[in-house]
Amino acid sequence: MAQHVVPPSTYVKVFGGLTILMILTVVMAFFNLGVLNPVVALTIAILKALLIVLFFMNVKYSSKLTMIFVACGFFWLLIMFFLIMPDYISREWLTPAIPW
């Protein structure tokens, strides 16, 4: 399969995007949005990761097989979160018979 040639200007734009998102991360740290704090932080982090994966790692121009493998990687990360969270959510549900 022929290698897709990405023009340098694309990388410059992505770098600019990442810089803006980094500044946004710092700025948002000064605002207390309550329960929205993690939502905003995670949204910015996901956008940064997407830019890196799609452009710097060239996944946008790769074969479907590569995309499947990348998706699997993120799916595995979700499995980890999905199975760890029930522990933290349900730890308090059972009051121990003998308080420690």
Added chain:
Amino acid sequence: MSTIAARPESALMPKRHYANVKHSVASWLLTTDHKRIAILYLISITVFFAVGGFFASMIRLELLTPKGDLFDGDTYNKMFTLHGIIMIFFFLIPSIPAVLGNFLIPLMVGAKDLAFPKINLLSWYLYIIGGLLAVWALVKGGVDTGWTFYTPYSSTYAKTEVFLAVSAAFIAGFSSILTGLNFIVTIHKMRAPGLTWFRLPLFVWAHYATSLIQILGTPVVAITLVLVGVERIWGKGIFDPSLGGDPVLFQHLFWFYSHPAVYIMILPGMGVISEVITCFSRKRIFGYEFIAFSSLAIAIVGFLVWGHHMFVSTQSTYAGMVFSFLTFLVAVPSAIKVFNWTATLYKGEITFEAPMLYAFGFIGLFTIGGLTGLFLGAMATDIHFHDTYFVVAHFHYVMVGGMVMGFMCGLHFWWPKMTGRMYPATIASIAAIIVFIGFNLTFFPQFILGYLGMPRRYHEYAAEFQVLNVMSTAGASILGVGYAIPGFYFMWSLFFGPAAGPNPWGAKGLEWQTQSPPTTFNFDEGQPIVVEEAYAYSIGGSESVS
């Protein structure tokens, strides 16, 4: 001298092969030939196996008597920690994939080399750097955290060389990732014409599943170990409760990798057994597709069960129930393999060469190891068995009885291919039986010790446990002899063994269709073309024969 296994009368050593094409040290250390890199790994893991084995023998020697009369408690802690770190990160994980996988996968798929030969060499160097760091940690005074590096002891309180040991495991992890990456790309992209997915040897399927775990799981433990370093060096609260962290979070992250790592160790062994059982039964494997997909099922479901290591941590009981249920699920694909191997033997023309003896050992011992795992996967019984010798016996039945047996099985099966020479068959068979006896005498008493309540990781124990401990130590001596004997006859074989010829076992598979040892680019006769299924032996029918 005893008889030589299946030696063809007319076999001659080929004049040119991968091992004699160049002779300088640099030609080995800078090689990109997958076969030479496999040999580099074989030498390296043998050294680490000897070091890890030394610590094991020290542990067993200390436990010969109830009193701590050989080492004090701190030294004993370092002994079992270094035994665990070296055996797991520097022997068990790389052994079959990095040695046999490296050597055989390109041959089995009909390729000249792996997809990324330079990355393959890089992975060996990373492994060596990691290994040297571990040795440095040992020389500087050792580590006493246990191979699991549990926090907050490892991150805050331990006074030993934790950072060096963690760095060693971290770097070795990258070696594992790169090997897995190489295998996946090679299997996807470099298969010979006609070699469809369902004609692949099951050894290749097993390595494909293993590689998925290596790529998906290893980065998590790498990051976790970095976080231990961050907390230890900069005092940032991540796992230490006194700094605002959560030690159970470490256990979640650590076991998310380290339980699947058990399958990194055992799946390649299962791949070896599938090859050997069919060859020495002269029979098509029973349920090819089931065995192939059970490898993938083990890889996937194996990622969902890690919480069974944490039933007695502060993990929620409800989470524990989910993990317990999932743990029982992972037994299903493992059982599929065992049943299918047994069905393959049924009405086969079975012969008892040394690789087959190791394969029988694997099936029996892995089954015991797997079934006793269910005791530990059930929450109620795990409360009793947790941190006792029952756990030690269980994982040694899987790791040593399973994986090391698988490695010895594979080494004996493909030794003629790797070196072009045969070894003395009778002595090899005797060694296999000695290993089996020594192993059971070492570890079966530990099930009873654990059941009776003897805790692991203590250098002293109650006097009533001594008889079983003496049996265990005596067994370890026999096991040591069993492992030493192949070292001698393999060295003899290397210089004096009769030529093996291309296919001394009459086995199927592309690797047996080229000379032994192969040339640098494997198939000098031209690109092989596959026209039949993987195990087209005479019994059981095949797509090309029937």
